[in-house]
Amino acid sequence: MIETREHILNTSLMLFLQKSYKDVTMKEIVDKSGLSKGAFYHYFESKESLFREIVLRFLSMGKVDYEKFDQNSLKLFYSQYVDYLQKSINELILMFSFTAEEKFNVNFFLIMFEAAARFPEFLKMELENYQKDLKSWITVVANAKKSGEIRSKTNNIDIAKLFLYSNDGVFMRFINNDKSGNYGELLRRNYNAIYENLKT
Amino acid sequence: MIETREHILNTSLMLFLQKSYKDVTMKEIVDKSGLSKGAFYHYFESKESLFREIVLRFLSMGKVDYEKFDQNSLKLFYSQYVDYLQKSINELILMFSFTAEEKFNVNFFLIMFEAAARFPEFLKMELENYQKDLKSWITVVANAKKSGEIRSKTNNIDIAKLFLYSNDGVFMRFINNDKSGNYGELLRRNYNAIYENLKT
């Protein structure tokens, strides 16, 4: 039954979002799934292979398709980018809202870093993603300079990194503290601040 | 013997920087320390209380005393700030260089997030730190505007956040990918990019 497998996958993701890999026990996975050990090992080889599969899915959820955004206007590009991220994170929060733990926030990162520590391949994939992201931003920044949308003696790579890095920062602060403010709004403010000072 | 206690603390920190809390076993701690279980429990109440103590020390290592930096020039302020962070991180890397695992990078974050997940107080302390940091940056930005060092219609808080957030981003990317580049240099480039576009 493919649905049973999916059910186990989803249930386990919930658990891994609440505590570290080792803190989630097989008993918990099995109990929360409403299944038995036998059922679990019918579908999965081991606890670790389950975790790997979950983490790879989780990572691919975070992939951004930059081609969907307008490449000819930096302002439009980042606006659409923010909207997209906003939508994604809202979906995610909604998806796990019934877990209702604030800890979800913290463990969002925890699961990523634990995966990175456990599977070196994961780190490599992240690096590749990052380089793809950077490339996209550089292209858009270059276009914006050419079209005269922005003017700055700062080189394109550094401007692109300005946008990329502040993304990390905003997300991190949001996850850690800013339960109040909405993430997209925080990021938009940040991007606007960068943009304002580049605009011609 | 106070030295024995310190020895356990140091040895355990190394271990916790290499894998997650649960992945580090009492046996490992005791073996690596060259001591016995009995000795350990003579000095510490439990594994968890040891972890808490380590993590609190680790956190306090990251505290920045902003009053040491020049408050009257944004350029000077961030230059000194970068130098300071650079020095701190170099010390840290040196301190644990003999562990010689690349994993150290990843687990630098892991230990923080695991602490946050395990001890809510830890998260609160981080939030307080953040608010103090932000305040300092806002003051300096305000001064720089008043003195005419920079000119921007962006409000002070948003400019301050620009600096603070990109710090997170640079650090995160450094930890994850940029084994090559030196951290201070990356951050300085980022700050220069922000500054260039604010300068009058």
Place this chain on the structure above:
DNA sequence: ATTAACATACCAAACGGTCGGTATAAAAAT
């Protein structure tokens, strides 16, 4: 009659932690 989909009972290993004990040395009593 097979196979897939589960359940149950069980296992060895590993876990954090305890406990009775020893060696050494400082402090107190004689």
Place this chain on the structure above:
DNA sequence: ATTTTTATACCGACCGTTTGGTATGTTAAT
């Protein structure tokens, strides 16, 4: 000066529990 007491530092066998995983079912579908 010598003996007795007390405290510290440390050891390692052992304990109960929990761990991920397995062997052997039973039930339901094809």
